[in-house]
Amino acid sequence: MDTHALPTSSQLYRRSAGVKPTGSPASNDCTCIMCGAKLAAGQLVHPITKDTFGESFNNKLDVHQRGDVLCGDCEALWSKDxxxxxxxxxxxxxxxxxxxxxxxxxxxxxxxxxxxxxxxxxxxxxxxxxxxxxxxxxxxxxxxxxxxxxxxxxRSKVLAGISAWQHVVERMKVLGFKGMPAYPERTLSSRSTGTIRADVAEKIGSEGPEGAHAIAALRALRMGEWWALTAVNKVELNNPTSWPLPEKLLSPA
Ligand SMILES: [Zn+2]
Known part of the structure; x- marks a missing residue:
């Protein structure tokens, strides 16, 4: 394999997790039907059989690669873990x-x-x-x-969103508003996710430049930024020593 080529997500994740690929050496160059990896003869693969994608496999619509094998990376990650x-x-x-x-x-x-x-x-x-x-x-x-x-x-929108959120929450307290400025929800299943309260936007957005800027920063957020903001809106941006560190689960081999 060309080691300078960008890895597929399965190749990258499998190596990061320190898991070995599975299967037997491919006899020809081939393509993984799941991650789309272009594989050279000799790399570990599994043939695709009628049992590869059984009843319980519910991502059939995602298998849209013109693949001819299941690669040893995808197979190694096909476990409950x-x-x-x-x-x-x-x-x-x-x-x-x-x-x-x-x-x-x-x-x-x-x-x-x-x-x-x-x-x-x-x-x-x-x-x-x-x-x-x-x-x-x-x-x-x-x-x-x-x-x-x-x-x-x-990220830049999320970081701007944190300051905006905190400004709006602070002003809401002073002005006697109850509740939250908007309705972010981490699974994004609520239809009101990302909707800024009209009463809050009107009052704080018209207080002055800082309020207008904060409301505009919140309105600029899309789903991805709302997902993040829900988790980070209380962070002290100016105090990096208070920030949590990434928690490692698995190491490369
Ligand atoms: Zn694969």
Whole structure:
């Protein structure tokens, strides 16, 4: 394999997790039907049989590669551990890190992984996440798979959103507003996610430049940034020593 080529998400994650690829050497050059890896003869693969994608496999629509094998990376990650136990995580050359709690998301946003990396956030039961997720090449626009959605998280918008959120919350207290400025919700299942309260926007947005700027910064957020902001909105941006550190789950071999 050309080691300078960008890895597929399965190749990257499998190495980061220190897991060995499985299978037997391919007799010809071939393509993985799941992650799309271009494989040379001799790399470890599994033939595709009528049992490869059985009844319980519910990502048939995602298998759209013109593949002829299941690669040894995808197969090695096809286990309960990676479909469930580690399914809120991100993987880079430094290892696999937790992406489950608010603290984990804070670490991910404030000290993002070195690209390339793969980030997944599964809120369901066992689910194929890794091979369906694009490899992220940026530490500014972070790609995260949340169940069936691909989120793009613009860090600069999130950081601006934190200051904006905190300003609006502070002003709401002073002005006697109850509740929150908006309705972010981490699984993004609520239809009102990302909606800024009209009463809050009107009052604080017209108080002066700072209020107007804060409301505009919140209105600029898309789903990915709301997902992040929900977890990071209480962070002290000016006090980096208070920031949580990434928590490593697995190390490369
Ligand atoms: Zn594969």
């Amino acid at each position: 990676f479909l469930q136990k580690y399914s809120k995580s991100y993987a880079s050359a430094d290892g696999v890190f937790k992406l489950a709690s608010n603290l984990d998301i804070q670490a991910f946003i404030l000290t993002p992984p070195r690209p390339p990396f793969v980030a997944i956030f599964n809120t369901r039961q066992q689910q194929h996440m890794i091979w369906r997720t694009p490899v992220c090449l940026s530490s500014e626009i972070l790609i995260v798979r949340l169940d069936d959605d691909i989120l793009k998280v613009d």
